[in-house]
Amino acid sequence: xxxxxxxxxxxxxxxxxxxxxxxxxxxxxxxxxxxxxxxxxxxxxxxxxxxxxxxxxxxxxxxxxxxxxxxxxxxxxxxxxxxxxxxxxxxxxxxxxxxxxxxxxxxxxxxxxxxxxxxxxxxxxxxxxxxxxxxxxxxxxxxxxxxxxxxxxxxxxxxxxxxxxxxxxxxxxxxxxxxxxxxxxxxxxxxxxxxxxxxxxxxxxxxxxxxxxxxxxxxxxxxxxxxxxxxxxxxxxxxxxxxxxxxxxxxxxxxxxxxxxxxxxxxxxxxxxxxxxxxx
Numbered sequence: 359x360x361x362x363x364x365x366x367x368x369x370x371x372x373x374x375x376x377x378x379x380x381x382x383x384x385x386x387x388x389x390x391x392x393x394x395x396x397x398x399x400x401x402x403x404x405x406x407x408x409x410x411x412x413x414x415x416x417x418x419x420x421x422x423x424x425x426x427x428x429x430x431x432x433x434x435x436x437x438x439x440x441x442x443x444x445x446x447x448x449x450x451x452x453x454x455x456x457x458x459x460x461x462x463x464x465x466x467x468x469x470x471x472x473x474x475x476x477x478x479x480x481x482x483x484x485x486x487x488x489x490x491x492x493x494x495x496x497x498x499x500x501x502x503x504x505x506x507x508x509x510x511x512x513x514x515x516x517x518x519x520x521x522x523x524x525x526x527x528x529x530x531x532x533x534x535x536x537x538x539x540x541x542x543x544x545x546x547x548x549x550x551x552x553x554x555x556x557x558x559x560x561x562x563x564x565x566x567x568x569x570x571x572x573x574x575x576x577x578x579x580x581x582x583x584x585x586x587x588x589x590x591x592x593x594x595x596x597x598x599x600x601x602x603x604x605x606x607x608x609x610x611x612x613x614x615x616x617x618x619x620x621x622x623x624x625x626x627x628x629x630x631x632x633x634x635x636x637x638x
Contacts, residue, residue: 417444526579528581532585
């Protein structure tokens with residue numbers, strides 16, 4: 359990412375912490391003193407989320423499947439936003455790994471205030487085929503573990519700590535694919551692979567988990583919500599042109615062809631959720 363390259367090319371000046379401004383306007387959204395965990399926060403969409411939280415003064419815990427990647431991104435965030443950061447290795451599909459990461463995260467500053475369940479994804483070199491008849495059962499099971507069970511495991515491990523404190527925020531990253539079916543013609547006529555069918559299935563599960571967990575943990579002081587992104591620009595190296603669950607967001611970055619974006623935008627009313635109830 360451009361931000362990663364830019365930071366690596368110069369020495370960042372020492373952090374100078376400014377006095378907190380009065381809580382008016384944007385200052386009312388400051389997160390000084392708070393600690394956020396962003397799973398899969400070392401790159402792409404997760405890293406952008408981490409930058410947003412860091413810019414508000416939040417201490418950041420960045421996880422990645424590899425410790426080196428987590429540590430590298432944590433250092434970049436620390437230098438750019440003058441906030442405390444910690445990098446942790448985490449495989450969200452393994453509950454033992456989740457428990458260990460949760461214990462390390464809580465021990466760091468004694469509390470975790472925000473959990474962003476971003477890890478997962480729906481394409482990339484390991485899962486380039488989206489059709490239901492072409493997908494192997496093993497690939498489907500792996501995607502479900504990473505996107506759905508991984509989110510559940512993290513909610514369980516970190517949510518227990520939040521309930522004990524009587525406060526906390528959990529933000530699950532869903533997808534517009536969980537809300538409405540996608541028209542394959544917009545992929546076909548632009549020569550792109552669609553996301554796996556099981557990605558939509560997993561993210562629909564995340565929606566259900568979010569709704570029920572909000573009712574379960576809300577009375578205990580823990581708020582649970584989900585964000586459902588649509589298509590946005592990602593690395594061209596992705597076999598489907600960058601429309602994936604682990605995109606690289608931001609202006610001026612390479613992504614899928616313009617005709618696809620036009621078709622996607624016209625065919626998918628982003629951010630709309632319709633609930634149909636029988637009149638009988």
